[in-house]
Amino acid sequence: MVEIAVMGHGVVGSGVVEVLTTHRESIARRAQEEIGIKYILDLRDFPDSPYADKFTKNFEDIVNDPEVRVVVEVMGGLRPAFEYVCRCMEAGKSVVTSNKELVATKGAELLKIARDHNVNFLFEASVGGGIPIIRPLHQCLAANDVIEIAGILNGTTNFILTKMIRESMSFEDALALAQKLGYAERNPAADVEGHDACRKICILASLAYGKHVYPEQVHTEGITDITLADVEYAENWGGVIKLIGQVKKQTSGKLQIIVCPMFVPAESQLSSVDDVFNGILVRGDATGDVVFYGKGAGKLPTASAVVADVIDCVKHFSSRKYLFWEDGSKDYVEDYMEDCVSMYVRASAADVNLSLLNAGTIFGGVTRLIRRDATADEFAFVTEKMPEKEISQKLKELTALGVQVQNTIRLGDF
Amino acid sequence: MVEIAVMGHGVVGSGVVEVLTTHRESIARRAQEEIGIKYILDLRDFPDSPYADKFTKNFEDIVNDPEVRVVVEVMGGLRPAFEYVCRCMEAGKSVVTSNKELVATKGAELLKIARDHNVNFLFEASVGGGIPIIRPLHQCLAANDVIEIAGILNGTTNFILTKMIRESMSFEDALALAQKLGYAERNPAADVEGHDACRKICILASLAYGKHVYPEQVHTEGITDITLADVEYAENWGGVIKLIGQVKKQTSGKLQIIVCPMFVPAESQLSSVDDVFNGILVRGDATGDVVFYGKGAGKLPTASAVVADVIDCVKHFSSRKYLFWEDGSKDYVEDYMEDCVSMYVRASAADVNLSLLNAGTIFGGVTRLIRRDATADEFAFVTEKMPEKEISQKLKELTALGVQVQNTIRLGDF
Numbered sequence: 074m075v076e077i078a079v080m081g082h083g084v085v086g087s088g089v090v091e092v093l094t095t096h097r098e099s100i101a102r103r104a105q106e107e108i109g110i111k112y113i114l115d116l117r118d119f120p121d122s123p124y125a126d127k128f129t130k131n132f133e134d135i136v137n138d139p140e141v142r143v144v145v146e147v148m149g150g151l152r153p154a155f156e157y158v159c160r161c162m163e164a165g166k167s168v169v170t171s172n173k174e175l176v177a178t179k180g181a182e183l184l185k186i187a188r189d190h191n192v193n194f195l196f197e198a199s200v201g202g203g204i205p206i207i208r209p210l211h212q213c214l215a216a217n218d219v220i221e222i223a224g225i226l227n228g229t230t231n232f233i234l235t236k237m238i239r240e241s242m243s244f245e246d247a248l249a250l251a252q253k254l255g256y257a258e259r260n261p262a263a264d265v266e267g268h269d270a271c272r273k274i275c276i277l278a279s280l281a282y283g284k285h286v287y288p289e290q291v292h293t294e295g296i297t298d299i300t301l302a303d304v305e306y307a308e309n310w311g312g313v314i315k316l317i318g319q320v321k322k323q324t325s326g327k328l329q330i331i332v333c334p335m336f337v338p339a340e341s342q343l344s345s346v347d348d349v350f351n352g353i354l355v356r357g358d359a360t361g362d363v364v365f366y367g368k369g370a371g372k373l374p375t376a377s378a379v380v381a382d383v384i385d386c387v388k389h390f391s392s393r394k395y396l397f398w399e400d401g402s403k404d405y406v407e408d409y410m411e412d413c414v415s416m417y418v419r420a421s422a423a424d425v426n427l428s429l430l431n432a433g434t435i436f437g438g439v440t441r442l443i444r445r446d447a448t449a450d451e452f453a454f455v456t457e458k459m460p461e462k463e464i465s466q467k468l469k470e471l472t473a474l475g476v477q478v479q480n481t482i483r484l485g486d487f
Numbered sequence: 488m489v490e491i492a493v494m495g496h497g498v499v500g501s502g503v504v505e506v507l508t509t510h511r512e513s514i515a516r517r518a519q520e521e522i523g524i525k526y527i528l529d530l531r532d533f534p535d536s537p538y539a540d541k542f543t544k545n546f547e548d549i550v551n552d553p554e555v556r557v558v559v560e561v562m563g564g565l566r567p568a569f570e571y572v573c574r575c576m577e578a579g580k581s582v583v584t585s586n587k588e589l590v591a592t593k594g595a596e597l598l599k600i601a602r603d604h605n606v607n608f609l610f611e612a613s614v615g616g617g618i619p620i621i622r623p624l625h626q627c628l629a630a631n632d633v634i635e636i637a638g639i640l641n642g643t644t645n646f647i648l649t650k651m652i653r654e655s656m657s658f659e660d661a662l663a664l665a666q667k668l669g670y671a672e673r674n675p676a677a678d679v680e681g682h683d684a685c686r687k688i689c690i691l692a693s694l695a696y697g698k699h700v701y702p703e704q705v706h707t708e709g710i711t712d713i714t715l716a717d718v719e720y721a722e723n724w725g726g727v728i729k730l731i732g733q734v735k736k737q738t739s740g741k742l743q744i745i746v747c748p749m750f751v752p753a754e755s756q757l758s759s760v761d762d763v764f765n766g767i768l769v770r771g772d773a774t775g776d777v778v779f780y781g782k783g784a785g786k787l788p789t790a791s792a793v794v795a796d797v798i799d800c801v802k803h804f805s806s807r808k809y810l811f812w813e814d815g816s817k818d819y820v821e822d823y824m825e826d827c828v829s830m831y832v833r834a835s836a837a838d839v840n841l842s843l844l845n846a847g848t849i850f851g852g853v854t855r856l857i858r859r860d861a862t863a864d865e866f867a868f869v870t871e872k873m874p875e876k877e878i879s880q881k882l883k884e885l886t887a888l889g890v891q892v893q894n895t896i897r898l899g900d901f
Contacts, residue, residue, distance in 0.1 A: 092630050092773055103629045105809060203774035205623035212622060215517045216506050216794035342780055345759050359506055359791035360617035363781035366756055367774060377773035380630035392806045395519060 074107045075387050078135040080157060081148035082115040082128075085171050085198070088376030089145055090124060093383075100380065104387040111141055114148075136160050143386045145379055146170040155179055162186045162194065167390075169382040171198035171375055177272035181285035181400045193394050195382035200226065200273045201351050203374025204367035205381075210280055210355060211396060217357030219281040223319040223487045226273040228349035228369040229257045229264040230296050230316040234334075235347045237304050238313050244299060256349055266295035267316060267332045274318030277353070278330055282322055285401035286330060292409040294333040298480055303419060305444035306453045307482075310417065312338045315346070317485060327407040335485040336417055336455075342366075343487065354487055362487075410462040415484040417442070418468065419453040422476040428452060431474050435467045455484060488521045489801050492549040494571060495562035496529040496542075499585050499612070502790030503559055504538060507797075514794065518801040525555055528562075550574050557800045559793055560584040569593055576600045576608065581804075583796040585612035585789055591686035595699035595814045607808050609796035614640065614687045615765050617788025618781035619795075624694055624769060625810060631771030633695040637733040637901045640687040642763035642783040643671045643678040644710050644730045648748075649761045651718050652727050658713060670763055680709035681730060681746045688732030691767070692744055696736055699815035700744060706823040708747040712894055717833060719858035720867045721896075724831065726752045729760070731899060741821040749899035750831055750869075757901065768901055776901075824876040829898040831856070832882065833867040836890045842866060845888050849881045869898060 079086050093100065093108060101107045112135050113127045122128070132153070135141055144161040146168055148154045154175050158168050163186065170176065175183070176199045187194035197207045201224075210219075225231050229251055236247035248265065251257035263269050271293045278286045296316050307314045315337045320330040337344045342364045346352035351369030356362050368374045385394065418439075422428035432439050432454055439454040447453075456464060468478055493500055507514065507522060515521045526549050527541045536542070546567070549555055558575040560582055562568050568589050572582050577600065584590065589597070590613045601608035611621045615638075624633075639645050643665055650661035662679065665671035677683050685707045692700045710730050721728045729751045734744040751758045756778045760766035765783030770776050782788045799808065832853075836842035846853050846868055853868040861867075870878060882892055 096630055096632070096773075099632070100630060103809070203771070204777055205619075205626075208626060209619035209623050212619070212795060212799065215798045216510055216514060216791040218510070218513070342759065345756065357617070357791065359510075359787040361782045361785075361788055363618055363779070365777070365779060367777035371775075373773040374775055377630040377771065381626060384629045385626065388809065389806070392803070395517070395802065 074109050075142055076109050076111040076140045077143040077145060077383060078112040078114065078141045079110060079145045079147065080114040080135070081146065082113050082117070082119060083147065083149070084372045085375045085379065086113070086115070086147040088372035089147060089379050092373065092376045092380045100384060104384040106387050108383065108387060111138065132157055136164050141166060142390065143167045143169065143383055145383060146172055146175070147379065148172070149174065151175060151178065158183060159186055162190050162192050165190060165192060167193040167386040169195045169379055169386060171196070171379050173199040173269070173272040173276060177275040177288050180276065180279055181398055184397050188397060191393055193386045193389060195385060195394070195396070196276070197382050198375045198378035200276050201353060201365065201367065202369040202371060203378050204351060204353070204365050204369065206277070206353055206365050207280065209365065210277065217359045219355060219357055221319070221321045221356040221487065222274070222277050222281060222353065223317055223343065223485065224274065224277070224353035225315050225343055225346045225351050226270040226318045226353070226369065227264055227316060228351055229261065230270070231346065231351070232256050232349045233265070234296060234299070234314055234316065237299065237301060241301055243301060244297065265297055267293040270316055270318045271332045274320055274330060274332055278320040278328060279398045281320070282328065283398045284405060285398055286328060286406060287401055290401070290406040292331050292333070296334050299334055300480065302444065302451070303480055303482060306417065306419060306442045307336050309442045309444055310336055310455065312336050313344050314482065315343060323407060328405060329407050329412050331409050331412070333483055335483050337485045341485065341487055356487070410460070410465065412461050413458050414461055414464070415458045416456045416464050417453065417482045417484060418456065419451070419479045420476050421450045421479060422452070423450060425450060425452045428471070428474070428476045429454065431476070432471055435470050488523050489556055490523050490525040490554045491557040491559060491797060492526040492528065492555045493524060493559045493561065494528040494549070495560065496527050496531070496533060497561065497563070498786045499789045499793065500527070500561040502786035503561060503793050506787065506790045506794045514798060518798040520801050522797065522801060525552065546571055550578050555580060556804065557581045557583065557797055559797060560586055560589070561793065562586070563588070565589060565592065572597060573600055576604050576606050579604060579606060581607040581800040583609045583793055583800060585610070585793050587613040587683070587686040587690060591689040591702050594690065594693055595812055598811050602811060605807055607800045607803060609799060609808070609810070610690070611796050612789045612792035614690050615767060615779065615781065616783040616785060617792050618765060618767070618779050618783065620691070620767055620779050621694065623779065624691065631773045633736070633769060633771055635733070635735045635770040635901065636688070636691050636695060636767065637731055637757065637899065638688065638691070638767035639729050639757055639760045639765050640684040640732045640767070640783065641678055641730060642765055643675065644684070645760065645765070646670050646763045647679070648710060648713070648728055648730065651713065651715060655715055657715060658711065679711055681707040684730055684732045685746045688734055688744060688746060692734040692742060693812045695734070696742065697812045698819060699812055700742060700820060701815055704815070704820040706745050706747070710748050713748055714894070716858060716865070717894055717896060720831065720833060720856045721750050723856045723858055724750055724869065726750050727758050728896065729757060737821060742819060743821050743826050745823050745826070747897055749897050751899045755899065755901055770901070824874070824879065826875050827872050828875055828878070829872045830870045830878050831867065831896045831898060832870065833865070833893045834890050835864045835893060836866070837864060839864060839866045842885070842888070842890045843868065845890070846885055849884050
């Protein structure tokens with residue numbers, strides 16, 4: 074029997090307890106050990122829980138108990154999660170977490186502590202919920218150079234965009250529906266402004282390229298500026314708008330990494346990832362494109378990923394799993410203004426035809442997009458591929474000629 | 488330095504050598520050991536190969552060399568692969584294979600030998616080429632009950648069906664094109680008659696449910712009877728025809744497992760898996776639907792999966808990976824005639840309207856499908872869900888009323 078502790082009894086934490094209980098037998102078979110929950114840490118009271126006798130409000134009970142060999146951290150946030158996780162590993166316990174903020178901001182540091190104390194620090198559930206992605210990326214693609222990762226990493230924004238695309242719902246209405254259904258928080262900023270997706274692409278990039286990328290290094294745009302007009306233009310272009318986290322390694326060794334809405338071509342496997350689902354495309358030099366698809370969040374999917382990590386810890390007390398990346402550095406990420414992209418531009422002007430002519434001249438040719446209900450002063454086009462700073466400069470020239478740029482969205486190339 | 492041997496220098500074998508050479512550094516970093524190729528076994532001569540000094544025609548060189556700790560078997564077929572693999576493991580060497588025939592027919596036996604000799608027997612490349620599926624299914628979904636697996640497991644047939652669907656090419660023309668492009672063998676039976684897909688679903692089913700399913704236990708139909716009329720009716724129904732390998736565990740403990748063409752609804756993630764790509768849907772009780780997508784074959788994708796297994800072996804000399812299933816049994820698979828399905832039926836009759844009325848009466852209601860270029864005596868319908876033996880019986884009744892059944896295809900429910 075291996076004793077574990079679960080820190081946090083919210084949605085994921087209670088799911089972990091549930092999965093460990095309902096799948097006790099098959100888990101014991103696979104782990105080759107029974108797994109028992111000795112403590113559940115939460116400041117709240119759960120007097121009616123069948124696990125009432127396991128609850129504690131005192132972290133010291135867990136860290137000082139030598140019987141506890143694996144600790145699950147599902148509290149979320151950095152405080153006190155970071156301190157607790159450090160102390161558990163320093164005390165010789167392996168840690169499993171679903172906390173993407175913790176991994177995205179402190180991953181390199183925590184992996185080093187794990188290595189120094191010969192314990193495991195695993196975080197499959199931090200990206201993609203129940204979708205296996207961390208382990209396949211690390212193990213199965215070991216014999217590949219990862220050329221690119223592009224993913225729909227946030228289910229809430231994907232639900233909102235799907236409603237806008239499929240049912241012509243406005244952003245505001247779709248957000249309200251997502252909140253009503255429990256897919257979005259009352260304060261939806263972390264989702265709709267792209268911060269959640271940013272943390273996840275940071276984790277994937279750090280793992281794929283072996284060096285930490287911090288969220289503040291990643292240019293991040295959300296979906297709050299997307300309108301139904303943009304959705305219609307995307308359709309006319311031949312695709313859909315998705316919030317994408319993307320990373321590529323350049324020949325210089327620097328990373329190109331961004332989180333923003335993109336036009337995704339209908340042929341792309343990511344274009345059919347709808348509702349609260351996530352999809353992650355990994356482009357390897359040997360494997361070609363591999364896509365992982367599933368529910369990116371939710372109690373049981375996330376809990377089952379946590380429990381799979383717990384099983385892995387139990388199977389690897391003797392030989393630590395080699396999962397590591399080094400500290401990041403300030404100049405590791407290329408300024409996104411240097412990235413070469415094609416851009417969709419929606420704009421308005423008194424003279425649309427003249428403005429399109431001007432756009433063509435300034436950009437060296439553009440492709441016009443149309444939509445049925447465009448107002449008389451509205452137009453849209455996509456540019457050729459060029460460094461984003463050039464696009465920015467050229468849009469200023471266009472503005473000087475009486476054009477108001479309403480929105481710009483990058484075109485995906487995957 | 489860990490020495491390995493590669494048995495077979497065909498497409499995959501030469502790919503393994505290539506990946507090990509081109510990715511030498513990153514592989515050494517991940518395996519925490521350099522991996523060297525000591526022998527390449529092939530009966531043919533490769534005098535111009537840069538690895539000419541490593542070739543041997545004598546298996547005994549490999550099995551008797553204690554320096555060789557991992558053997559890669561990429562010869563294919565059962566003879567002499569089975570004997571060689573047994574002898575390598577009995578000599579204390581771990582084995583990695585891409586040989587689906589070997590795993591599908593001898594898996595339980597080989598896993599037992601591996602366990603008895605405390606070595607690893609790994610076969611990630613045997614299903615889905617470069618798509619990570621064996622390891623995610625085994626590890627990441629450990630905390631799930633697998634409700635169902637449904638997959639497009641054969642790239643050749645998927646290419647043919649895609650050409651029929653997208654370009655209205657006939658089966659014969661699409662097959663000829665596949666052969667021209669090197670996607671299909673000169674003798675395409677193993678692919679187009681479903682045997683290759685059958686082996687793969689056997690491996691997935693054996694792993695998911697812990698007990699061997701043998702190919703001869705699985706009712707297997709290929710795609711040779713699919714016509715463009717069927718493709719059009721599928722479109723009218725709202726989907727596409729795909730060759731599917733599917734397994735479910737029933738409450739009785741018996742497996743429902745089949746390989747056959749199915750109507751796949753357009754909403755299904757599998758409907759957009761086109762060309763030579765594979766897609767595998769795993770439905771877990773906790774994770775919900777997870778889909779793995781990528782190239783199911785090809786030199787480098789398959790080789791990279793083999794090499795990932797080699798790395799895993801090297802990392803786990805001390806602690807064997809627990810991957811196991813027990814022997815199968817004769818009554819483990821339910822007679823497919825007991826399965827409940829909805830069926831598409833294409834038929835002809837002198838009086839189409841009367842025949843449709845009769846079909847409605849016999850089946851207790853059917854849904855008619857239409858297509859533009861149907862001949863005057865042609866009609867098609869789908870039935871409600873019922874045991875397949877009932878459908879078979881009712882089709883006999885219909886035949887007795889002057890109807891010729893031309894083709895039947897099951898409807899997928901995933």
